[in-house]
Amino acid sequence: MMYYRPIVQHGETRPEGAVPLAGRSSLWFSDVELLSRDGPPRLMPAGLIPEEVRHRLSFRRAAIAGLDMTQPQVMGILNVTPDSFSDGGRHAGAEVACAAALRMVEEGASIIDVGGESTRPGADFIPEEEEIARTVPAIEAISAASSVAISIDTRKAQVAVETLEAGAGLINDVSGFTFDAALAPVAAQAGVPVCVMHAQGDPATMQADPSYDNVLLDVYDFLAQQVDRLEAIGVLRDRIVVDPGIGFGKTMEHNLTLLRGLSLFHGLGCPILLGVSRKGFIGKIGGAAQADQRAPGSIAVGLAGLAQGVQILRVHDVAETVQAVRLWQAVR
Known part of the structure; x- marks a missing residue:
């Protein structure tokens, strides 16, 4: 092939x-x-x-959740979890979460990605009832206060059902729709766009010596297979976003190989989402031990992704990223 x-x-x-x-x-x-x-x-x-x-x-590419895919879009990360690697516990409670979302919208985020289960390396599984209790009130509050597009970051079908009813309009599954067999049919029936991410292994074990025959081609083949599967179930290809899953079951060299070859994924005919914000390899290369000190490196990698045609950047530091993107566009 x-x-x-x-x-x-x-x-x-x-x-x-x-x-x-x-x-x-x-x-x-x-x-x-x-x-x-x-x-x-x-x-x-x-x-x-x-x-x-x-x-x-x-x-x-067709618009995704109302967003123009011919322009870079910034997705703001809103973790309503106590244990996420960078911002765990900061956005607990619907009122605090809503205020954070509105701040990101004001800073230039065009979509907010709400997550109720940490997927950091070594994270434990969270029951769906607890994930629903964390995410639904936050999404309801954001939907009542703003028309911004909302994504639900979940692997579980019942969480998706409840959060779509609360106002989410996109399902972002870090397992690439492999964890819960019922999730893809939920997306197809609801007619909502989805993001399919590649991850090797479960968050609890994914960084335990990950290996590939050819990481760039292996990730491409996985995403191609999952996009075809979703199409067969009834999710239209023009509603599918792909994400190579930087940092999810990858070594630093795996991550760098994927970043160098990002433009390959345009061959899937789907918009590409890049999530590198504050990740460990940025800290190692950039000499930033604390996650919240990694904005400069995150932005540098994000802009390199935009130069390869990436359509969506998923970030913690919205204001800084939006400013960088605007200057990047102006210069080019």
């Missing part, structure tokens, strides 16, 4: 035959990196790749 990673470029001056990336007027490619499991990578002109592949790489 061959894989096609567009070599993403920007600028108004472009060669004849350049192809727009995911319908973006500002990003394009004229060559692709041809990858396989059997030989070394090589470059190929975009005009020589199969028509179906070129279409997947180039067509304009």
Whole structure:
């Protein structure tokens, strides 16, 4: 099997035959990196790749939860948990959570991702009743106070059912819809967009010596399989977002390999979400032991992702990220 990673470029001056990336007027490619499991990578002109592949790489992505996928979108992280790695316990209670969400909206977040179960390395499983009790009041409060799009970060079908009724409009599953077989049918029946993330193993054990044959291609194949599965169940492809799952069952080198090859995932024909905010590898490389000191490194990696055509950045530091994105766009 061959894989096609567009070599993403920007600028108004472009060669004849350049192809727009995911319908973006500002990003394009004229060559692709041809990858396989059997030989070394090589470059190929975009005009020589199969028509179906070129279409997947180039067509304009549909809006997700009302958000324009031709522009970078910032997703604010709102953990209503006592034990998340960076902000556990800070947003407990509907009133506090709502105030934090409204602050992120004011800072420029276009979607709020509400999570009631920590998925940090080593995190314990949380019963769905407890997860519902944490998330539903927060989502109800945010929905009553703002029209901002809300995502529910959950692996569990019943949590999704309750939070969709409370006002969530997107299901973000860190297990890539492998944990609870009932979750994908819930999404299909509700007609809501979903985010499919790759993770190797459960949060409790995922960082115990993760290994891959080829991390970039293995993650791509997993996401391709899950997107096809969701389509078969009834979730439209134009309502699916993919996330390579940086930090979820990956070593630092795995993370860096995925980040270097991010544009490969445009071949799935779905918007790409990148979640690197405050993660451990940023602290190791950047020399920031405390998670809340990792905004500069998180932003640097996020902007590198935008340069490869990523559509959504999932972040803790909304104001700083939004400012950086605006300047990045202005300069380019």
